[in-house]
Amino acid sequence: MAPLISVITAYSGSGDNENALLMIEELGRGNLKVNTPLTNSWYHYARSRYFYRIEDYEELRQSLAKWKIFLAQISNEQMNKLHEWYSAALCLHDKNKACVEAFMYAQQDSATAIPSRLSNHIHYIAFLVNAQLFLGDVDGARESFARYSASMLNKVRVQQTSARVLGVANLHNEILALEDNLAAAKAQRTQTIIIIVFVILSLVVLAYLFVGKRYLKKLATDKLTGLHNEQSVLTLIKKVKPPLNHKVNALAVFDVNNFTEMNTQFGYMTGDEALKSVAKCLTKVTRDQDIVGRIGADQFIVCLKNIEEQTANDLFERILDALTNVVFNDVTGSSINVRSSMSIYSSDGDFADLDEVLADIRDVVKKGVNK
Structure with a gap:
């Protein structure tokens, strides 16, 4: 056996x-x-x-x-x-x-850790990358992924070496038996090595893109709502190009006004459910080309690109109406309404000054005034 x-x-x-x-x-x-x-x-x-x-x-x-x-x-x-x-x-x-x-x-203690003969296995290192990303250990995941890449590249070098050794041995036999076919044998050997290298490198690239894409998406996503997080959504909005044909770029900041009240009265889990309900509503009522994200504990942002200003205002009003109808049940089964307010800003240019715009909007919100 x-x-x-x-x-x-x-x-x-x-x-x-x-x-x-x-x-x-x-x-x-x-x-x-x-x-x-x-x-x-x-x-x-x-x-x-x-x-x-x-x-x-x-x-x-x-x-x-x-x-x-x-x-x-x-x-x-x-x-x-x-x-x-x-x-x-x-x-x-x-x-x-x-x-x-x-x-x-x-794994931090040598007495209980996986032994080195197992810990250097590419499948184990791949597991470490996913585990560290799951736990939010970005630096650890980056180090493990570097180990994974190095291990894969080493496998490429080993297989290249093996292929060359095999090719040389076959070539030597062919020289002894069929000297007149030497050129064809060399060409075939070179082509085989190129194909093997190409396939292996393709696998390495695919593995890198798979893990790397998941890693980047995780960094850009708000863990609670699944929307873009603050850094990601603001970066996307700052990259929006100036509008054309007398249109505007417009954004609205939506505040969950009773978020603190819900946390205090019902607990943070109810507050989290409220935010998830708002995020679900925003995803449902916005379009694929709109940029939607969470930019604070109880704030969300929606950006509409290259749109008529009146159309943008109408869309924002419909979004606010939809948020006004957001109702969910708390842990006791009681229905709770989410109360939201909206602040709108339009520009006939880009959003290079987005940080200043948001600072002004938040200042206005603190004073209890909605634009």
Whole structure:
């Protein structure tokens, strides 16, 4: 059964999940005859690894539970650490913050951390990137992603070296046998290396774009409402170009007037529900080309680009009417109305002075005057 584990590892490492599953099933049949704690641990390790790679977390959950039973009957530190890793990956899928934090905290102590022979695995490093992003550890995620990129580039270099060694050996045999085909053999070897390098580099770029895009989106998103956060939305508005054909760029700042009151009377969870209800309403009543974001504890902003001024004012009024009708239930089931107010600003140019505009609007709001 030990050779089967090696074959499964080879298939899984090369991405051949179909053959890996066939070998896992063969391992299961063999385990029925042997049925020892060690072979059962091998079998459920193979299944857990397979389901983790294909991201089938419900099957992973079941396999980990069975594997844990047999792990308690043997002494195998590496398998214990692998079980901890896959269990943490399941916690990350379940968005169990406390569980993920506990695992990441354990990695800070050499006595409880994943050993280096496992911690340098690209799948483990990729898990660290996602876990650190989930926990809001941007610096840690950046460092882990640098490790991931370095590891992938090292794999590229190793595979390039292997390809060159193989190509030289084949070329030498061809020279001895068919000297007249030397030029064609060299061209074929070069083409093969270029294709291999291109494919591997493409995979590295795709991996970078996938993780990088998720990372940038997470940085630009308000965690509570899912809208653009303050830094992101203000950056987008400042990039808006001046309007054409006597039109304007317009923005409105919406304040949730009873946010503090709700927090005081019903608790912060009710306040959060109010903000999420407002965000949902804004998303529903605005257009795809409009810029919408949260710019303060209880403030939201909507920017309309290159639009007739009267049309913009009408749209803002409809948005305010929609917000006036926002009603949600608190934890006791009671209905609560969200009270909102609006401040509008229009410009026949760009919003390069946006910071000053917002400062003026907020000053006016503090004085209880709405434009």
